[in-house]
Amino acid sequence: DHGGCFETSKVTTHEKPVFTTNGVIHYCVPNIPSGFARTASQAISNVLMPLMLETGEDGGIDNIIWHKINIRSGIYLFKGSLTNFYLSERFDLKFTDLNLLIASRR
Numbered sequence: 001d002h003g004g005c006f007e008t009s010k011v012t013t014h015e016k017p018v019f020t021t022n023g024v025i026h027y028c029v030p031n032i033p034s035g036f037a038r039t040a041s042q043a044i045s046n047v048l049m050p051l052m053l054e055t056g057e058d059g060g061i062d063n064i065i066w067h068k069i070n071i072r073s074g075i076y077l078f079k080g081s082l083t084n085f086y087l088s089e090r091f092d093l094k095f096t097d098l099n100l101l102i103a104s105r106r
Helices: 032-057 061-067 083-090 098-104
Strands: 016-019 024-027
Touching: 032 061, 061 098
Parallel strands: none
Antiparallel strands: 016 024
């Protein structure tokens, strides 16, 4: 997670993995799934398989992105265009708004 899930999140290490802010305990060690590859793979399969089946049934990825706004936040590249503002700023690359790309295909 490049930005943290919460406003008070900050990256921690294995040496000092937790901190408390405003009474909330945070654990923010990056890339934890890599330490548990098999379990992480099974979990991601359980999450993605229903989405993959729905994508096939509903006419492909373009339709899923159009109809499910929450999916859009996970799209970084679309049809050759960088659609993630954070990455475009970080690496000084051209950003294209995914909403405009999707709307132009309708």
